[in-house]
Amino acid sequence: MPKITYVHPDGAREVLDVPVGTSVMRAAIMNGVDGIVAECGGEMMCATCHVYVEEGQLDRTPKMSEEEAAMLEFTASERRPNSRLSCQLTVTPELDGLVVHLPETQV
Amino acid sequence: MREPVVAVIGAGQGGFQTAASLREAGFDGRIVLIGDEACLPYERPPLSKSYLAGHSPLAELWLRPQAFYDKERIDYLAGETVAAIDRPGRSLRLASGREIRADHIVLATGARCRFLPVPGADLDGVLPLRTLADADLLRERLSAAREVVVVGAGFIGLEFAAVAGALGVGVHIVEVTREPMGRVVSAEISRFYARMHREWGAELLLGAGVARILGREGRAVAVETDDGRRLPADLVLVCVGVVPNGELAAEAGLAVRNGVVVDAALQTADPAIFAIGDCANFPTRFAPGPVRLESVQNCVDQARAVAAAIAGKPALYDKVPWFWSDQRTLKLQIAGLAIGHDHAVVRGDPDSGAFSVFCFRDGKLVGVESVNRPLDHMIARRLLAGAPPLAPQQAADPDYDLKAHAAGRPAR
Numbered sequence: 001m002p003k004i005t006y007v008h009p010d011g012a013r014e015v016l017d018v019p020v021g022t023s024v025m026r027a028a029i030m031n032g033v034d035g036i037v038a039e040c041g042g043e044m045m046c047a048t049c050h051v052y053v054e055e056g057q058l059d060r061t062p063k064m065s066e067e068e069a070a071m072l073e074f075t076a077s078e079r080r081p082n083s084r085l086s087c088q089l090t091v092t093p094e095l096d097g098l099v100v101h102l103p104e105t106q107v
Numbered sequence: 108m109r110e111p112v113v114a115v116i117g118a119g120q121g122g123f124q125t126a127a128s129l130r131e132a133g134f135d136g137r138i139v140l141i142g143d144e145a146c147l148p149y150e151r152p153p154l155s156k157s158y159l160a161g162h163s164p165l166a167e168l169w170l171r172p173q174a175f176y177d178k179e180r181i182d183y184l185a186g187e188t189v190a191a192i193d194r195p196g197r198s199l200r201l202a203s204g205r206e207i208r209a210d211h212i213v214l215a216t217g218a219r220c221r222f223l224p225v226p227g228a229d230l231d232g233v234l235p236l237r238t239l240a241d242a243d244l245l246r247e248r249l250s251a252a253r254e255v256v257v258v259g260a261g262f263i264g265l266e267f268a269a270v271a272g273a274l275g276v277g278v279h280i281v282e283v284t285r286e287p288m289g290r291v292v293s294a295e296i297s298r299f300y301a302r303m304h305r306e307w308g309a310e311l312l313l314g315a316g317v318a319r320i321l322g323r324e325g326r327a328v329a330v331e332t333d334d335g336r337r338l339p340a341d342l343v344l345v346c347v348g349v350v351p352n353g354e355l356a357a358e359a360g361l362a363v364r365n366g367v368v369v370d371a372a373l374q375t376a377d378p379a380i381f382a383i384g385d386c387a388n389f390p391t392r393f394a395p396g397p398v399r400l401e402s403v404q405n406c407v408d409q410a411r412a413v414a415a416a417i418a419g420k421p422a423l424y425d426k427v428p429w430f431w432s433d434q435r436t437l438k439l440q441i442a443g444l445a446i447g448h449d450h451a452v453v454r455g456d457p458d459s460g461a462f463s464v465f466c467f468r469d470g471k472l473v474g475v476e477s478v479n480r481p482l483d484h485m486i487a488r489r490l491l492a493g494a495p496p497l498a499p500q501q502a503a504d505p506d507y508d509l510k511a512h513a514a515g516r517p518a519r
Contacts (some may be wrong), residue, residue, distance in 0.1 A: 031176055032178060041150040045440070071481065073510070
């Protein structure tokens with residue numbers, strides 16, 4: 001299974017084996033990774049599953065939709081060029097080794 | 108000293124969020140979360156959308172896994188019903204007979220489907236949609252259905268109709284008013300969705316009531332409208348609104364008028380008892396009078412506010428309401444409450460399938476409804492939260508930069 005690493009703001013890392021087809025958001029929720037709220041359940045309504053993708057890995061992630069781009073305009077923590085909504089990062093074999101950094105706050 | 112106890116009645120998204128937010132807010136006492144369903148707390152929105160369509164598995168519905176409740180020391184009592192609240196005794200009595208001491212009680216009891224009072228409403232194949240069990244039964248029946256009748260063209264009814272139609276099932280929608288979703292959206296949005304459902308192949312009867320449901324051998328086979336039309340059906344979905352679950356509060360002597368009456372801090376007349384989500388009737392600056400809202404945003408944000416108050420940081424509840432509805436390729440997003448608006452401005456072209464309706468009351472922006480215009484929606488939340496006032500002519504001008512306006516920058 002592809003491995004996804006979540007890095008907390010204090011530098012702590014959690015590594016999960018995530019089944020292909022599951023989103024980076026859902027895997028965090030199901031495995032108790034704090035720092036992802038996801039109150040809308042992946043419907044792109046809340047922007048509370050915001051993550052920063054590790055430098056150099058952005059080109060491996062799926063293309064961003066107009067909807068996601070709009071939501072990212074209004075995240076609780078600063079939007080950066082590597083900002084994504086983790087509900088839109090569906091895990092594929094190509095995403096094995098992905099590292100996402102959790103923001104200071106989601107709400 | 109006795110350990111403080113918070114009892115949360117109702118384990119929907121609001122009840123779950125109250126428990127989770129209590130810990131986030133630093134509450135270290137006992138948390139008891141009581142739900143009348145046997146499963147873990149789950150997300151309700153997908154039940155009429157992706158879960159119904161078979162696009163999302165059961166495992167993705169749980170708000171959190173069991174391990175979360177263990178780790179956060181949340182006593183989740185599944186499949187339990189509260190029989191009564193003993194206010195002087197500061198306790199609850201469960202239907203199973205158990206007593207639970209509680210220093211604070213949060214009513215997150217939600218709402219239940221309104222029953223359709225017509226002959227035949229109790230036939231097999233006449234179903235509601237509210238719970239996971241409802242959705243599972245509906246999904247099973249839908250897979251074998253050729254013709255479905257949807258009674259009530261609100262969000263849930265139209266979302267179901269969209270899913271059923273996409274599966275190739277014949278869809279007939281009966282709505283007693285002239286406006287689909289008319290209780291919550293502007294006439295512009297209502298007309299657009301009526302048109303779209305017809306384009307998708309549904310038969311949409313507006314201004315039509317249901318006289319009775321006809322059955323054969325105990326199973327529903329047709330719906331008869333009050334003007335005598337007969338619509339074939341192997342499945343009838345009844346979604347004619349909900350009734351807030353206010354009985355526990357009423358029996359405990361608390362005011363219930365279209366939900367449990369609370370103040371701007373979501374507190375009932377008893378300072379130890381709060382109400383949130385679908386069951387709560389609260390005052391808000393976003394509407395001319397008190398409202399009861401049924402949405403994820405409402406229950407989650409109210410849960411956070413109440414949890415903070417119990418943890419020692421009371422504040423008035425003042426969040427911009429927002430809602431969404433997915434129907435096939437259309438994402439409807441609503442910010443604010445357009446109730447009683449007197450002027451509507453359309454931005455974008457409905458014929459393109461992407462537009463927004465800006466609703467004004469007495470010249471003030473009160474609600475924005477966006478179809479496939481997510482940026483408008485997010486800007487609208489900012490505008491309604493307290494950005495500089497927006498004039499109708501600015502909303503109507505496609506060259507006027509709403510994002511800049513919302514941020515207080517020059518918009519042209």
